[in-house]
Amino acid sequence: MNGKIPEEMIEQIRSQVDIVDVISDYMQLTKKGRNWFGLCPFHGENTPSFSVSQDKQIFHCFGCSAGGNAITFVMDMENIPFPNAVAKLGERIGIHLDIQNDSINNSSQSYSKKEEKMIEAHEFAAEFYHHLLMNTEDGEQALNYLLKRGFTKDHIETNGIGWSLPAWDTLSVLLKRKGFTLEEMAECGLIIHKESDHTYFDRFRGRVMFPIRDENGKVIAFSGRIIDSRDEAKYLNSPESPIFHKSQILFNLDKARTSIRKQRQVILMEGFMDVLAANQAGVYNAVATMGTSLTQQHITKLKRLSEQIIICYDGDNAGWDAAKRAAEMLYAESLKVDIAVLPEKLDPDEYIRKYNAESFIKQILEKPHAYIAFMMMYARRNKNFQFENDVLQYIQEVLEQLVGRSSPIERDLYIKQLSNETNISEEAIYAQFRKLDGNNAKNFKRTEQRNQPLTIELHQPKTLTATDRAERLLLSHMLFDLEIVTTILKSEDTQPFARDEYRAVFVRLIGFYEEHQTADYQRFLEMIDDPALRKLVMEAALVDRDPDHAQAEIADCLRHLKKHRIEEQIKKLQHDSQEAEKMHEHKRALEMVQQIIQLRKSLSAI
Numbered sequence: 285m286n287g288k289i290p291e292e293m294i295e296q297i298r299s300q301v302d303i304v305d306v307i308s309d310y311m312q313l314t315k316k317g318r319n320w321f322g323l324c325p326f327h328g329e330n331t332p333s334f335s336v337s338q339d340k341q342i343f344h345c346f347g348c349s350a351g352g353n354a355i356t357f358v359m360d361m362e363n364i365p366f367p368n369a370v371a372k373l374g375e376r377i378g379i380h381l382d383i384q385n386d387s388i389n390n391s392s393q394s395y396s397k398k399e400e401k402m403i404e405a406h407e408f409a410a411e412f413y414h415h416l417l418m419n420t421e422d423g424e425q426a427l428n429y430l431l432k433r434g435f436t437k438d439h440i441e442t443n444g445i446g447w448s449l450p451a452w453d454t455l456s457v458l459l460k461r462k463g464f465t466l467e468e469m470a471e472c473g474l475i476i477h478k479e480s481d482h483t484y485f486d487r488f489r490g491r492v493m494f495p496i497r498d499e500n501g502k503v504i505a506f507s508g509r510i511i512d513s514r515d516e517a518k519y520l521n522s523p524e525s526p527i528f529h530k531s532q533i534l535f536n537l538d539k540a541r542t543s544i545r546k547q548r549q550v551i552l553m554e555g556f557m558d559v560l561a562a563n564q565a566g567v568y569n570a571v572a573t574m575g576t577s578l579t580q581q582h583i584t585k586l587k588r589l590s591e592q593i594i595i596c597y598d599g600d601n602a603g604w605d606a607a608k609r610a611a612e613m614l615y616a617e618s619l620k621v622d623i624a625v626l627p628e629k630l631d632p633d634e635y636i637r638k639y640n641a642e643s644f645i646k647q648i649l650e651k652p653h654a655y656i657a658f659m660m661m662y663a664r665r666n667k668n669f670q671f672e673n674d675v676l677q678y679i680q681e682v683l684e685q686l687v688g689r690s691s692p693i694e695r696d697l698y699i700k701q702l703s704n705e706t707n708i709s710e711e712a713i714y715a716q717f718r719k720l721d722g723n724n725a726k727n728f729k730r731t732e733q734r735n736q737p738l739t740i741e742l743h744q745p746k747t748l749t750a751t752d753r754a755e756r757l758l759l760s761h762m763l764f765d766l767e768i769v770t771t772i773l774k775s776e777d778t779q780p781f782a783r784d785e786y787r788a789v790f791v792r793l794i795g796f797y798e799e800h801q802t803a804d805y806q807r808f809l810e811m812i813d814d815p816a817l818r819k820l821v822m823e824a825a826l827v828d829r830d831p832d833h834a835q836a837e838i839a840d841c842l843r844h845l846k847k848h849r850i851e852e853q854i855k856k857l858q859h860d861s862q863e864a865e866k867m868h869e870h871k872r873a874l875e876m877v878q879q880i881i882q883l884r885k886s887l888s889a890i
Contacts, residue, residue: 291800306357321334322336405468416448426511449489473525501538505528536559596632596648656694759781759790854883
């Protein structure tokens with residue numbers, strides 16, 4: 285579509301999409317009363333302060349003040365401009381808009397121009413590799429390998445799997461021909477710079493290529509697997525780069541989001557091949573870390589998607605250790621964590637190929653172990669209960685898990701199990717538990733007292749000044765009544781606001797009313813590119829106004845803001861006058877004093 289999207293089409297899309305459905309594709313929402321709540325995706329938090337009103341079709345975060353409608357939410361979440369967000373939402377209701385954009389969807393906020401070119405190059409490379417696999421003789425061996433591994437052609441197409449030629453510089457030559465800067469292509473990991481002769485060669489050669497996408501579906505890296513027994517690593521991954529950070533990426537999140545929303549559960553795996561195998565088995569709510577331990581950034585993303593996580597890591601010793609670390613981190617964030625344990629030291633991919641998809645779902649995923657049950661299994665490993673030290677250590681490790689985090693029923697259940705396993709009486713184990721619990725309570729109280737002043741300081745809400753309230757209320761009236769703006773523009777004081785950000789919003793609002801001739805704060809929100817200014821508008825839109833006494837409220841706001849501006853002028857003149865005195869510019873200082881006197885007279889007349 286060339287030119288602007290017709291206003292009636294924007295209104296049709298906005299009115300037909302449901303904001304709860306849209307936002308639920310990106311995060312978990314829970315209904316409480318009339319509204320829906322979740323963890324804000326725009327700032328880190330542990331207590332949901334992000335509210336969605338289905339009646340008003342708006343969202344608002346009470347923590348960071350982010351707010352808007354379905355269109356602005358998609359703009360901010362995917363870092364795309366207004367037309368692209370409208371087009372994306374239009375697809376949900378069967379309206380196709382052919383937006384003229386570049387291959388990376390104009391993602392100007394999330395990535396710099398340089399990083400955009402890197403993503404464009406990765407998208408090009410992915411298409412090239414996929415073409416080689418599916419349509420050339422060079423890719424036949426790799427395609428047959430994948431088909432023997434259980435991949436279907438549909439699955440290969442869906443995931444954009446490809447093949448890199450064994451030649452040293454095939455991609456390098458193509459990238460240069462396409463106009464990409466080879467230095468940048470080396471920086472993002474597609475090719476390698478050979479310092480000895482300053483030439484470039486392909487990083488991936490003779491490998492099955494698995495694209496790695498960010499949560500918006502853009503290719504940002506690759507993992508390449510060899511298919512013959514060369515003396516090389518089985519997998520070769522893209523290095524960390526300006527567009528690829530392992531600590532932040534969850535493989536398959538772009539595709540799994542819808543299934544996670546429906547099932548209200550995430551399957552967390554260690555490797556991308558496990559996720560692909562799970563997809564083949566009919567499990568579509570699986571994601572994986574990219575060759576790194578679980579990080580806080582990963583957890584933040586998981587918390588927004590679901591409160592229920594099933595960890596399904598490898599069944600070997602390293603997998604058990606990694607599952608324990610991940611479970612502890614997730615449990616500490618108050619998530620419901622279960623652990624699916626694989627037998628025979630198998631990984632999920634191996635298990636599915638050995639025992640089939642149905643067994644994986646029925647025997648593994650549908651029968652996970654609760655957090656504390658898994659911790660007991662972990663503590664019991666490599667211990668011999670014929671040795672007293674092993675018995676005591678096992679009991680101690682399990683009780684440490686129960687202290688401060690288990691319900692009375694869980695304590696009773698697991699202490700009874702401990703007693704049966706170790707032949708130590710329940711009374712003795714309970715006595716040890718109470719001792720640990722008492723020490724934990726004392727430590728918690730000391731920590732709480734030590735941290736209390738900081739906690740109070742951090743959670744104090746921002747106190748609004750009278751000027752803040754006046755600007756917010758005045759803008760609120762302006763958002764709902766065009767005539768107020770018209771009246772102010774005809775007055776002597778055509779710029780009533782004190783702060784620069786409000787002045788910026790006011791200028792945009794004047795332009796909006798010149799074009800639209802009607803009040804519509806949601807449409808106005810969509811036309812503001814700056815998220816900080818959108819927050820300001822949303823805060824003003826939610827202010828309680830008194831329509832019956834609107835003129836009196838507006839007059840009070842204008843009066844206060846005029847006084848504030850004059851007071852600020854006086855402060856500046858006083859400062860400048862003092863500086864002039866220091867420089868012995870007495871005539872200039874006297875002129876400023878006279879200006880101050882006049883301003884004070886005008887102030888008393890307001």
